[in-house]
Amino acid sequence: MTDVTLTKKVPAEWEKQQCVLMSFPHEGTDWAESSLNEALTPFIRIAQAIAYKEAVYIICQDKSNISSMFCSTRNMTFIEIPTNDTWVRDYGYISIKQDDKKKLLDFTFDGWGGKFEASLDNSVNSALHQKGYMGITPLEKIDFVLEGGSIESDGEGTILTTTKCLCNPNRNGGLSKKELEKKLANYLGAQRVLWLDHGYLAGDDTDSHIDTLVRFVNKKTIAYVKCDDKEDEHYEALQKMEKQLKDFVTTEGKPYTLIPLPMCEVKYNKEGNRLPATYANFLITNDALIYPTYSDKHDQKAGEIFKALFPDREVIPVNCLKLIEQGGSLHCSTMQVAY
Template sequence: MGIIVSLPGGGGGGTDLQLNFGKQIEVRDSFLPPEWYPQSGIQLTWPHEETDWAYMLDEVRECFINIANEITKREKLLIVAPEPEDVKKQLEGKINIDNVIFMQSETNDTWARDHGAITMMDGNSPALLDFTFNGWGLKFASDQDNLITRRGIKQSLLKGRYENRLGFVLEGGSIESDGIGTVLTTSECLLSPNRNGQKNQVEIEEYLRSVLHLERVLWLDYGYLAGDDTDSHIDTLARFCSSKVIAYVKCTDESDVHYEALSKMEEQLKTFKTIAGKPYQLLALPMADKIVVDGERLPATYANFLIMNGAVLCPTYAQPENDQKAIEVLKEAFPDREIIGVDCRALIKQHGSLHCVTMQYPIGVL
């Protein structure tokens, strides 16, 4: 005798958990939810005159407004800004303002993925883990961005148990969770000497396993994008779409500077196994055509998509063939979610994309 409980699964599918009466089963009390876990909302940290966006503010604001519009059609949006009233004026008549929560805070920049809280779930209750963001290895100022999570909790805008993890440097864009105990990351980022250089790989893995309640860490040793400031964040290269599916960037142009590294990345991904011991289903995203501004190649990537309640936002780069191919791959990965393209050419001018400027919060946080 037993009952079947349907749990949220990747790609919008469900995972059935059978509970058999009279038999002992293991229940995970605390876990790192995957991005497809039901969300209470998403954070955007708004661009303003004191950020690196100052020289192209109108252009980047248009991109942020487009992202905000898609979010507020489906869930709550937390906008962090030094001058919320100014942002409200920018948004008048353009988005569903009833779904917006404004938070006043000074900010250095706009990369919410990396300065936002990383949320664990303790049963049905969220725990907000506040790691240090140090500007991707001391490359940029981050003193104000590092205070956003604590300010959000103090203002009662972020709900959940606060967990101080400021002794460890960790960015949300550097880890991918499958929701059942696996984290995918890159060795180039997490082993960067300017992040947690006092720890070796074994010590870092032990720390992550303990704090994030993991069964294992999969280390990706290859792959990078020219122009990337993050030291190869995993969300620029390979992403979990479910506990069995990984979408990754594939380079087919042998003359491209990325070809060798991304080919080695693909071969390593083929060696990875699910917790059940089976190979992952690998879905190849196209490599964006080269985009160069002022002599510098920009890190355009289709892996920087955002999974939402009922939808996936896919970055596009005014490359019709590649954009459409990326959307088709994500349709295969997420068959019951709407796939929406958002032009992110503005974002890559500051070396990030759509996923980098957003941070999702599971149910119970907003």
């Protein structure tokens, strides 16, 4: 717990958004190893789902080529900026409100601890800002590694994250929880940090990003991946994660309402490696809840859970089986910019 007053905060995802950023596959990304057109399909469908009622800014290599793939480009803006990869959740702006005014933070992105080349991705925010797409909203560049998928905010000063990612020596040299809490208080206005010490997904390159495991639905409700299969390799870690979630309390000191999401059936790539399929990787927009499906027997159940959780939003499924071949899913491929 810190003594920081809430003059600075990270808006919750369900708060008003200006737009959603996306970054599309091209020949210079790992997607080129498979059929690029096949890889583009889920990105197109996600963009269409967002653009139905909200602006989406699509970062791409050739805007004429990409725009021609859409039947309608309403609410879509195509922006040519070089990129290494498509996971804009982790290198896109992190929006904050400071004294009720919006500010964009440009943290350092190092390819999830130096696993992949990321110099172009790390330059996207500056390029986008220089092109004027964020208007007069101030941008602050920060010499500190922090990925958007590694944090969850309730919009009231609580940051939810994982020890395995933020405390990892491959980010910022391996700072302690106490040191990181001071950084999160300074940069994000975090009044408290809820640390998850357990939980992972096989095939995940992010060192257990929170948005693959546990998500705030509102300030009193948390959705999380639950594993009931004792034979599944994730069973023990996710059981420990669930136990820890039950010990967390809201800012009012009450237990969170916990909503379990089903564990997907095991998915493998062509090499026989398990893929990180997760329903926790959903996106909340101004008028919709867009969630990933995986041609899985649990897809419908997940949809029913989301309809109950978001009765005032349209619930839209998008098949993301192709996305997890490169280690990410729906939420990973998007980043909202606060209003």
